[in-house]
Amino acid sequence: MPGRLSLPRHSRLLKGGEFRQVFDQRRAISNELFRIHFADAEQPRLGMAVSRRVSPRAVVRNRIRRQVRESFRLTRQRLAALDFVVLAKPAAAAADRHRLRQAIDQLWQRFIEKQP
Numbered sequence: 001m002p003g004r005l006s007l008p009r010h011s012r013l014l015k016g017g018e019f020r021q022v023f024d025q026r027r028a029i030s031n032e033l034f035r036i037h038f039a040d041a042e043q044p045r046l047g048m049a050v051s052r053r054v055s056p057r058a059v060v061r062n063r064i065r066r067q068v069r070e071s072f073r074l075t076r077q078r079l080a081a082l083d084f085v086v087l088a089k090p091a092a093a094a095a096d097r098h099r100l101r102q103a104i105d106q107l108w109q110r111f112i113e114k115q116p
Contacts, residue, residue: 007073013047013083022047022085029110033092033103034068037085038111044079046072048086055093064088067100075108082111 013019025039048068050061068086092100 007046007069007076011043011045011076013045013085018045018083019047019049019085022083029107030089031103031107033089033095033100034107035087035089036107037087038082041081041083043081044072044076045083046076046086047084048088050088050092054088054090057093060093061088063097064092064100067097068104071101071104071108075105075112078112079108080111080113084111 013022022037022039025037027039028035028037030036046069048065050064052061054064055061068088072084072086086104092103095103
């Protein structure tokens, strides 16, 4: 059962070149807390960038990453085959975990494939 609860390595963007490919396509959507850049891929994969500009405190940046990662893990099976890079905006540092989850889930809804 632990395999189903994790986010496998093949579902993550790990190398700078993979991030660069997504940014080069210049397609993005955003709301007040997050911006998601996306590019065509074989399966949904997640990359994150939560910089010190968002918060100088690592504990805050890690809280944001945990919420994004968990949201992606729960939604991944329904998402379109795209590479996603989630960027946190500075306002995300002040948001509680419920607001973070609500904001990222709202953006994922735009990428959920419609069932026939």
